[in-house]
Amino acid sequence: MPRSSSRQSSRKTARKPLTREMLLPLPVATAREASLENHLALVAMRTGNGSVDQMSCLLKVVYLAWLLLETPADREQQVHLLHASEAALQQSAMRAHSGQSWSLRQEEIADLEAVLSLHDRQLHSIYAHRYQAAWDRLLRFLSSDSLSPLPALRPS
Numbered sequence: 515m516p517r518s519s520s521r522q523s524s525r526k527t528a529r530k531p532l533t534r535e536m537l538l539p540l541p542v543a544t545a546r547e548a549s550l551e552n553h554l555a556l557v558a559m560r561t562g563n564g565s566v567d568q569m570s571c572l573l574k575v576v577y578l579a580w581l582l583l584e585t586p587a588d589r590e591q592q593v594h595l596l597h598a599s600e601a602a603l604q605q606s607a608m609r610a611h612s613g614q615s616w617s618l619r620q621e622e623i624a625d626l627e628a629v630l631s632l633h634d635r636q637l638h639s640i641y642a643h644r645y646q647a648a649w650d651r652l653l654r655f656l657s658s659d660s661l662s663p664l665p666a667l668r669p670s
Contacts, residue, residue, distance in 0.1 A: 540642050545638050554568075556568075556572060560623055566607075569603055575629060596629065603626075
């Protein structure tokens with residue numbers, strides 16, 4: 515039995531080695547830049563000066579926050595907050611499509627502030643390779659027909 519066939523199959527599944535930069539936390543400047551962009555998007559939406567770009571930015575934060583949660587306990591704890599934030603952004607989009615401004619209602623803002631706080635903590639502690647993996651999963655979701663990467667909520 516030729517050994518080359520088994521070697522070839524193991525090579526196909528071998529991962530590309532991670533670079534030094536990918537094994538380190540995200541650079542502080544990168545985390546700050548992303549955080550600033552996210553918070554400015556929330557300010558724009560809060561003041562009624564938002565657009566589809568700010569809404570998309572905040573939706574990206576909701577989904578990345580989900581994808582970066584590490585443990586089942588973290589996911590269980592945060593899933594309702596993330597669903598509420600997703601719903602608030604969807605409601606904003608529906609209001610905008612009916613001629614209203616791209617904005618958030620007062621009761622919708624608190625959940626999104628909590629998500630931004632969660633994501634800021636993630637950005638300042640996550641390893642670059644984990645962030646890149648989550649970003650890649652987000653891009654795969656965006657190119658799919660799925661409506662949300664969040665799991666369906668179980669009835670209470």
